[in-house]
Amino acid sequence: MLEGVYAALSRATAADWLLLASGLLLGLYLLGTWRYDFFKRRGVASTIPKAPFLGNTLKAFLGLSPFPDLVQDLYRQGKGHGVFGFFEFRRPIFMIRDPDLIKVVTVKDFDHFMNHRSVASEKADPIFTQNLFNLKDQRWKDMRTTLSPAFTTSKIKAMFPLISACTAQTAKHLHEEQEALIKRGKKGPLEVDMKDLFTRLANDVIATVAFGVGCDSQKDPKNEFYFMGKEMTTFTFLRTIIFVAYLVMPKVAEALGLRVLSERATNYFDTLVHSTIKERQQKGIFRPDMLQLLMQAREGQLKAEANEEHETEKFDSKFKLSNNDITAQAVIFFFAGFETVSTALCFTAYALSRHPDAQLRLQKEVDAMMKETGGKPTYEAIQGMKYLDAVINEALRMYPPVVAVDRMCREDFVLPPSDTSPSVHIRNGDITWVPIYALHHDPELWEEPDKFDPERFSDENKHRIKPFSYAPFGLGPRLCIGQRFALLEVKLALVNLVANFDIRPSPKTKHPLQFEKGFNMMIRGGFWNQLIPRNV
Numbered sequence: 396m397l398e399g400v401y402a403a404l405s406r407a408t409a410a411d412w413l414l415l416a417s418g419l420l421l422g423l424y425l426l427g428t429w430r431y432d433f434f435k436r437r438g439v440a441s442t443i444p445k446a447p448f449l450g451n452t453l454k455a456f457l458g459l460s461p462f463p464d465l466v467q468d469l470y471r472q473g474k475g476h477g478v479f480g481f482f483e484f485r486r487p488i489f490m491i492r493d494p495d496l497i498k499v500v501t502v503k504d505f506d507h508f509m510n511h512r513s514v515a516s517e518k519a520d521p522i523f524t525q526n527l528f529n530l531k532d533q534r535w536k537d538m539r540t541t542l543s544p545a546f547t548t549s550k551i552k553a554m555f556p557l558i559s560a561c562t563a564q565t566a567k568h569l570h571e572e573q574e575a576l577i578k579r580g581k582k583g584p585l586e587v588d589m590k591d592l593f594t595r596l597a598n599d600v601i602a603t604v605a606f607g608v609g610c611d612s613q614k615d616p617k618n619e620f621y622f623m624g625k626e627m628t629t630f631t632f633l634r635t636i637i638f639v640a641y642l643v644m645p646k647v648a649e650a651l652g653l654r655v656l657s658e659r660a661t662n663y664f665d666t667l668v669h670s671t672i673k674e675r676q677q678k679g680i681f682r683p684d685m686l687q688l689l690m691q692a693r694e695g696q697l698k699a700e701a702n703e704e705h706e707t708e709k710f711d712s713k714f715k716l717s718n719n720d721i722t723a724q725a726v727i728f729f730f731a732g733f734e735t736v737s738t739a740l741c742f743t744a745y746a747l748s749r750h751p752d753a754q755l756r757l758q759k760e761v762d763a764m765m766k767e768t769g770g771k772p773t774y775e776a777i778q779g780m781k782y783l784d785a786v787i788n789e790a791l792r793m794y795p796p797v798v799a800v801d802r803m804c805r806e807d808f809v810l811p812p813s814d815t816s817p818s819v820h821i822r823n824g825d826i827t828w829v830p831i832y833a834l835h836h837d838p839e840l841w842e843e844p845d846k847f848d849p850e851r852f853s854d855e856n857k858h859r860i861k862p863f864s865y866a867p868f869g870l871g872p873r874l875c876i877g878q879r880f881a882l883l884e885v886k887l888a889l890v891n892l893v894a895n896f897d898i899r900p901s902p903k904t905k906h907p908l909q910f911e912k913g914f915n916m917m918i919r920g921g922f923w924n925q926l927i928p929r930n931v
């Protein structure tokens with residue numbers, strides 16, 4: 396048999412080879428494009444990728460285009476359509492553009508769209524797949540119900556001193572830097588890499604709150620926790636390839652046992668959580684942090700206070716956590732709360748540096764609050780600051796740290812017709828997207844969307860915001876569980892910063908702002924600001 400093939404090959408002419416090569420190329424082309432009529436068959440407006448296999452998002456994966464720009468470009472192409480299709484490699488994605496339809500997917504018919512899609516294997520990455528973000532169906536429901544009491548007002552209030560200590564530590568560090576500068580005979584403001592500053596702060600907060608570990612990453616920049624956290628959350632080239640492999644051919648990636656998380660960092664956090672739990676149990680230590688609440692949840696003892704949050708009964712879970720579950724949740728709190736919080740802070744500082752009027756108004760509010768509290772902000776005082784709240788909301792609108800969220804359909808569903816789209820059949824396994832960044836910049840939803848204007852979120856104006864057009868923390872029952880915690884952290888950090896310093900633009904940061912290419916919400920040239928100590 397083989398001899399026959401060899402004989403045929405040896406007799407093949409150049410024309411035969413050309414024919415074979417053309418056939419192969421045609422086959423490949425058809426394989427790479429046959430799904431591209433997917434949306435046409437479903438009656439959904441869409442964009443057709445220019446090249447086989449590559450879809451519409453390749454540029455972001457290759458680091459050739461900023462992800463927010465790409466999402467906005469796709470969104471604009473879909474103008475006039477409530478649902479618009481595009482391709483992530485060969486995978487069709489339904490971009491839900493119409494806020495009324497976003498409501499259907501994220502709230503009204505949430506049961507059909509409860510899950511995110513999988514980007515890791517349960518076997519290779521148990522810590523990553525067992526966390527709240529990646530859990531699915533009933534297991535997600537149980538975990539969410541179990542964890543929710545850890546994020547109620549009273550629990551977050553109890554963590555206030557831990558967060559406050561970290562933000563005060565950062566302000567103190569900046570003053571020390573300033574003094575050192577003067578001692579060295581250098582005049583002029585502190586030139587600060589804000590991303591580095593806020594990343595260390597976010598690290599210290601999550602270390603103390605989620606893992607029970609005290610760090611001062613400003614003073615001790617090489618501490619192990621910070622180093623491991625960076626290793627865990629940095630998307631190296633190899634990790635991007637693995638991530639893409641899970642998006643393009645999840646079954647193959649799973650069969651190959653590809654790991655998304657660094658093994659060394661996973662082991663570090665696993666050992667840390669297990670040993671801290673053991674120590675607390677042996678010594679009877681109690682600390683008002685998330686780890687303690689997770690330990691209580693493990694014993695089935697975590698409940699919301701009776702008078703708290705109107706959803707108290709929803710919290711009554713029978714589900715108990717294992718030690719591995721605790722590690723998985725602590726790790727996701729780190730993962731989800733480290734980069735997002737530092738990004739939110741960087742963009743807010745950037746916006747304030749470019750809008751001195753808004754900064755001055757905020758400083759006045761901060762000064763008044765400081766006077767009232769004798770320089771020791773309380774939880775209630777921070778929560779009562781309306782302009783601070785508006786500034787942060789507006790920064791999160793213009794620069795949402797999470798650019799888009801997905802929802803995977805788990806049961807065939809017909810999306811009802813709307814003013815902007817006919818009814819759409821969405822099948823089990825199909826992926827929908829809420830394009831957060833693009834919604835926040837749509838001129839049909841926001842007046843002058845590229846203008847930084849905290850007044851949009853004032854008591855007088857906020858009722859004008861179209862429901863489901865603003866979603867920095869996601870939407871519906873699956874929205875960010877750490878929202879209140881994150882907002883408190885961002886508020887405390889900003890209050891400490893503007894109480895002590897004027898934030899000025901730095902020549903190192905380009906203006907107008909351009910996003911860095913790739914997936915991270917970064918800006919070209921980095922986040923640099925000049926800080927000038929205030930004399931209040």
Ligand code: HEM
Pocket residue numbers: 527528529539727728729731732733735736739795796797800801866867868869870871872873874875876877878880881882
């Ligand atoms: C400014 C900071 C933050 C932003 C902008 C943010 C944003 C988001 C978004 C957009 C989602 C997806 C929601 C959806 O699919 O609808 C999410 C989920 C999540 N976030 Fe955050 N987040 C922030 C901080 C935090 C912090 C500090 C924590 C933990 C302490 C946290 C924990 C989580 C978790 C566990 C989930 C998954 C929830 C679930 O699937 O049930 N996040 N976040």
